[in-house]
Amino acid sequence: MIFYNTLHRKKEEFIPLKKGKVTLYTCGPTVYDFAHIGNLRAFLFEDILRRYLEFEGLEVVHVMNITDIDDKTIRKSQEENRPLIDFTDEYTKAFFEDLKTLNMIPAHHYPRATEFISQMIKTIKILESNGYTYTADDGSVFFKIAQFPEYG
Incomplete structure (x- = not known):
């Protein structure tokens, strides 16, 4: 199987x-709203990739993470005057229903x-102390x- 490696800029x-x-870690949804077709397209690709790897x-x-805390989730839960956990649980459940509707294979873990x-x-502190990080102008x-090199 050939992939385009964005780090090396070649196939x-x-x-x-x-x-x-194969350990496959993919970014899951940021659960502040219902998934739209653009979000689901990414998850569909991951599903197809996994199916192919297993076929081979x-x-x-x-493992697919669930981003249940960030600026968007906090802001929107506050706008709706709802506890963050209740707010994000609603959209997390809706996401899992979308996966079922599209017949996608569930990830093994959803941290x-x-x-x-x-x-x-x-982890960030350890990475910083070992020179494995850089800081953007906004502090990120x-x-x-x-x-x-052992990463990923």
């Missing part, structure tokens, strides 16, 4: 890091961002993937 053969196994005999473990905030902060911290 490359896909070779799993572990023979016969690879064992796939698929929510709110479940891992303390771990994210610790980003990962320098070229500094860590």
Whole structure:
């Protein structure tokens, strides 16, 4: 299987890091509204990719995060005067219904961002102390993937 590698800016053969196994981590929805066709297009691609990898005999473990806390979720839950968890649960449930309607294979795990905030902060501090990050003008911290070849 050939993919376009955006890091190297060329097409490359896909070779799993572990023979016969693929870990597939994909960005799931930010649950502040119902999914639209553009959102679902991305999830459909991931579903097709996973089906193909499994068809080729690879064992796939698929993890899709649920972004249930960010500027959009906080702002919209406050506008509606609803607790964040209640607000995001509504859209998370709707997302899972959309996946069923489209006959997509569920991921094996759906970690929510709110479940891992303390771990994210610790990880960011470790990455920063090892020179694996850079900071944008707005204060956002980003990962320098070229500094860590074992990543992904």
